[in-house]
Amino acid sequence: MESKTLIRFLFRFLVRSLWRRSNGLVVYIYELFSLFYESMRSLVTEGERGGRSAFGVAVIQILFTGVEALLMVSVIALLIGVIIIIQSFTHMPRVGVGDYFGKVLVMVVFRELGPLLTALIVIGRSGSAIATYQGNMKVSQEIEALEVMGINPVRYLVTPTIIAAVISMVCLTMYFNIISILGGYLISSLKIEMPITVFLQFVLNALTVTDILISLLKSIIFGIIVSVVACYHGLSVKISFQEVPQQTLRAVMNSIIMAVILNSGITLLFYI
Amino acid sequence: MNDLLELERVSFSYDSSPLLQDISFGVKEGEIFIVAGQCGHGKSTLLKICAGLLKPKSGTVRLMGSFLNEIPEIKLRELRLELGYVFQNAALIFNLNIFENIALPLRYHKRLDEETIRRLVAARLELVKILGYEKRFPAELSMGIRKHAAIARALALSPRLILMDEPTSGLDPINSKSVAELIVALKKEYGVSTIMVTHDIHYAFPIADRIGILNEQQLLAVDLPQRLLKSENAFVRNFLSGLAVSPGFSKTKG
Numbered sequence: 393m394e395s396k397t398l399i400r401f402l403f404r405f406l407v408r409s410l411w412r413r414s415n416g417l418v419v420y421i422y423e424l425f426s427l428f429y430e431s432m433r434s435l436v437t438e439g440e441r442g443g444r445s446a447f448g449v450a451v452i453q454i455l456f457t458g459v460e461a462l463l464m465v466s467v468i469a470l471l472i473g474v475i476i477i478i479q480s481f482t483h484m485p486r487v488g489v490g491d492y493f494g495k496v497l498v499m500v501v502f503r504e505l506g507p508l509l510t511a512l513i514v515i516g517r518s519g520s521a522i523a524t525y526q527g528n529m530k531v532s533q534e535i536e537a538l539e540v541m542g543i544n545p546v547r548y549l550v551t552p553t554i555i556a557a558v559i560s561m562v563c564l565t566m567y568f569n570i571i572s573i574l575g576g577y578l579i580s581s582l583k584i585e586m587p588i589t590v591f592l593q594f595v596l597n598a599l600t601v602t603d604i605l606i607s608l609l610k611s612i613i614f615g616i617i618v619s620v621v622a623c624y625h626g627l628s629v630k631i632s633f634q635e636v637p638q639q640t641l642r643a644v645m646n647s648i649i650m651a652v653i654l655n656s657g658i659t660l661l662f663y664i
Numbered sequence: 665m666n667d668l669l670e671l672e673r674v675s676f677s678y679d680s681s682p683l684l685q686d687i688s689f690g691v692k693e694g695e696i697f698i699v700a701g702q703c704g705h706g707k708s709t710l711l712k713i714c715a716g717l718l719k720p721k722s723g724t725v726r727l728m729g730s731f732l733n734e735i736p737e738i739k740l741r742e743l744r745l746e747l748g749y750v751f752q753n754a755a756l757i758f759n760l761n762i763f764e765n766i767a768l769p770l771r772y773h774k775r776l777d778e779e780t781i782r783r784l785v786a787a788r789l790e791l792v793k794i795l796g797y798e799k800r801f802p803a804e805l806s807m808g809i810r811k812h813a814a815i816a817r818a819l820a821l822s823p824r825l826i827l828m829d830e831p832t833s834g835l836d837p838i839n840s841k842s843v844a845e846l847i848v849a850l851k852k853e854y855g856v857s858t859i860m861v862t863h864d865i866h867y868a869f870p871i872a873d874r875i876g877i878l879n880e881q882q883l884l885a886v887d888l889p890q891r892l893l894k895s896e897n898a899f900v901r902n903f904l905s906g907l908a909v910s911p912g913f914s915k916t917k918g
Contacts, residue, residue, distance in 0.1 A: 437738060440775075441772065441773065442772045442773075444771050444772075445768065445771045445772045525759075528758075529757075529758075532753065532755060532758065533751050533753060533755040534755055534756075534757050534758065536712075536717055536751070536755065537749070537751060537755040537756070537757070538757075539717060539741075539744070540715050540717065540744055540747065540749035540827075541744065541749075541768065541769040541772070541817075541820075541821075542741040542742065542743075542744040542745045542747075542769070542772075542773060542821075543741075543768070543769065543772050544741060548772070
């Protein structure tokens with residue numbers, strides 16, 4: 393009898409805490425959508441007002457998120473291409489599919505690793521920086537200062553950050569894909585003497601328009617997620633500098649989780 | 665003359681205990697109104713309510729004819745173009761230099777060419793006497809210069825009303841006097857009204873047209889400075905005691 397009561401109590405506790413957590417998740421996702429909607433709506437409601445200032449913010453963000461990340465993306469992309477080709481050359485001939493390395497490279501890089509790894513790099517570099525920057529602005533009353541100047545903080549800070557993050561993510565992902573293929577060519581030219589035209593022929597034969605479009609779609613979605621989540625957590629800081637690293641950590645962790653889940657979701661949707 | 669800003673029975677609390685209760689006052693065009701009181705008694709909160717940054721729990725705030733609790737956010741932003749606000753910590757945008765800080769509202773709201781923006785920013789900097797600091801970033805400057813820059817930014821759009829949160833706190837006597845003189849100059853030359861909240865009554869008293877004393881959630885008295893000196897309220901008399909021997913008092917007056 394006592395064990396039954398205990399089990400019932402534990403079951404109720406579990407259901408209640410799950411219900412509370414799922415409620416919190418729904419509210420969180422709703423608030424992220426609201427921030428995204430508000431930022432896009434500000435493009436219409438504010439018209440040209442603030443366009444010049446917001447453009448400046450977007451340019452700085454593209455420089456930071458896109459241009460300054462090129463070196464890191466280059467190194468990682470090149471090594472990923474190398475790893476994939478080494479593994480393909482090592483194992484695939486054993487099972488009689490040695491000619492399929494181009495297909496493997498395209499499948500792994502364009503469809504999966506290109507968008508996902510680029511997203512992880514952008515989350516680590518820019519997502520954390522955006523959340524920290526906006527959190528600090530909130531604590532030092534800079535956001536309030538914008539408001540009393542009649543400046544919409546969403547229009548001035550969030551909208552250009554989202555646009556810049558999407559542009560940077562798309563460019564970086566395409567750049568990642570190209571550099572990975574280059575890495576693959578470099579290692580394969582060391583192993584077997586293969587002209588670049590032949591190598592590219594293998595790759596292009598394996599590549600479809602759908603692969604490119606899905607890579608693009610993923611990078612656009614990841615760009616939105618990284619920027620909206622970072623801005624949301626940055627602007628969620630209330631009164632203390634102590635909250636800034638806490639919110640930054642949440643922004644990074646939640647962005648990673650969402651990027652991985654959505655990556656899997658899109659793959660399931662288009663490739664199964 | 666209609667009030668530029670009018671508060672009617674405004675109450676506010678951050679939690680269950682009230683911070684402000686039944687606050688009522690109005691500020692006229694060209695008037696310098698000082699809200700004085702001890703630290704932690706809700707002066708900054710009151711100023712934020714005046715600017716619509718905080719919503720009162722009850723009561724109404726009428727800014728330039730519009731009730732702040734009734735208008736949409738976009739209309740409130742329009743109203744704020746007539747409003748300048750100087751924060752206690754200056755709240756300059758830290759990644760922008762002084763020029764860009766002052767140019768920000770001009771760039772955001774007006775379609776002006778670069779030459780006009782440069783001219784307008786230079787005029788504001790000259791007015792607050794910090795010309796030459798344009799290229800410096802806030803972190804490189806003393807609090808005195810930052811506060812002057814914050815005043816210049818508040819003046820960027822030529823507002824009708826300026827709200828100042830402790831503009832002399834943390835400043836040396838020379839900078840404090842300079843801020844007080846600037847407020848008087850803005851009134852005389854441009855007809856700008858000012859609401860200033862402060863505990864630094866030595867610099868506020870001589871320049872005020874009217875003073876309100878805030879204590880224990882309420883405005884104890886709102887009156888002309890000279891009449892407040894004869895107030896029957898013990899707290900008001902106690903708060904203003906020592907003014908007569910203040911070195912800045914008689915010199916700044918007028």
